[in-house]
Amino acid sequence: MTTPQLTKNQSLVFDVLEKAEGPLSAYTILDKLRDHGFRAPLQVYRALEKLLEYGVVHRLESINSFVACAHPGENCHSHGIVAFAICESCGQVMEFHDHEVDHRLMAWVRGQKFKPEKTTIEIRGLCEACAA
Amino acid sequence: MTTPQLTKNQSLVFDVLEKAEGPLSAYTILDKLRDHGFRAPLQVYRALEKLLEYGVVHRLESINSFVACAHPGENCHSHGIVAFAICESCGQVMEFHDHEVDHRLMAWVRGQKFKPEKTTIEIRGLCEACAA
DNA sequence: CAATTGATGTAATAACATAACATTTGCAAT
DNA sequence: ATTGCAAATGTTATGTTATTACATCAATTG
Ligand SMILES: [Zn+2]
Ligand SMILES: [Zn+2]
Ligand SMILES: [Zn+2]
Ligand SMILES: [Zn+2]
Helix, strand or coil, X not given: CCCCCCCHHHHHHXXXXXXXXXXXXXXXXXXXXXXXXXXXXXXXXXXXXXXXXXXXXEEEHHHCEEEECCCCCCCHHHHCCCEEEEECCCCCEEEECCHHHHHHHHHHHHHXXXXXXXXXXXEEEECHHHHC | CCCCCCCHHHHHHHHHHXXXXXXXXXXXXXXXXXXXXXXXXXXXXXHHHHHHHHCCEEXXXXXXXXXXXXXXXXXXXXXXXXXEEEECCCCCEEEECCHHHHHHHHHHHHHCCCEEEEEEEEEEEECHHHHC
16 A cells, blocks of 8 residues: 555644654553644544555554554565564664564464454563663 | 462453353453342452453454453463454464464564564454355 | 545544552561 | 551542544635
8 A cells, every 4th residue: 555645734743753763652652742733532543544554654552652654665565564672761663574474473373264364562661771 | 470379350250261162352251240249340350350361261353352261270371472263254363383473573673672562363254154 | 527546634532551659458577 | 456558449639642523714616
């Protein structure tokens, strides 16, 4: 899928995420956009819904937050499952793909006749700087 | 770690999860235990905290719910990373372990000097029955 | 223009989770 | 048995995340 032209609200939300050091909650995004006219959570959630659909933003389920894709222009969706390492101290997020992991997981679910739609892999821990 | 004798509240919460067909939210558990004297969310969350610590219950991050471990008596924690396939239609959960997946993920984070603490792998989709 | 579609605005509410503080219970040391 | 401590519990209030419902606006199209 190619990313269509973003609307005003979608651009605002995306810009906030791109400029952020790490993942942000929807309400944190809302606060950062109050000066631009945002008043309600739904304005953020609706924009995020589209950005997730376009694959330019990822949702981190384990911390209820959102992050801009680390592979701009590449169309992340096409790389298979995306995995994240999330530093619980500084919030830094590393994003990566591993086809062997994809393969093993998909082989297992196929054996169960399970039809996968969306897979989450999130590793929480400490980044190099924070672990020191 | 061996599982200590459960307290009254821990037992009640665990029994509800064991008898359930699928994962339950903390508030659903609360409702099921009102007849047994539960009045507040914290009574559920505190019991869950211990049950998670003992490894007899798992938290499904992507659906804010909890499920009894599918491997009773085995001490799930010792099997490495636990992965789940969650049917979005009927709620059924399958739990499995794959050492190769563990190995690949841990190798990657080690290469980044990232120190992993807790890993989530959750595959949402449709089970065999629901996909038909 | 009328109809349709997608985006937006706003208020209210639902769902999930924790903070703060008081009380009770079980158990060990004196 | 009493004292002291740690773990568990009870209770109220609050904080955080997400959705429902409904109204309006803008662009497209027949
Ligand atoms: Zn990405
Ligand atoms: Zn860090
Ligand atoms: Zn388990
Ligand atoms: Zn199903």
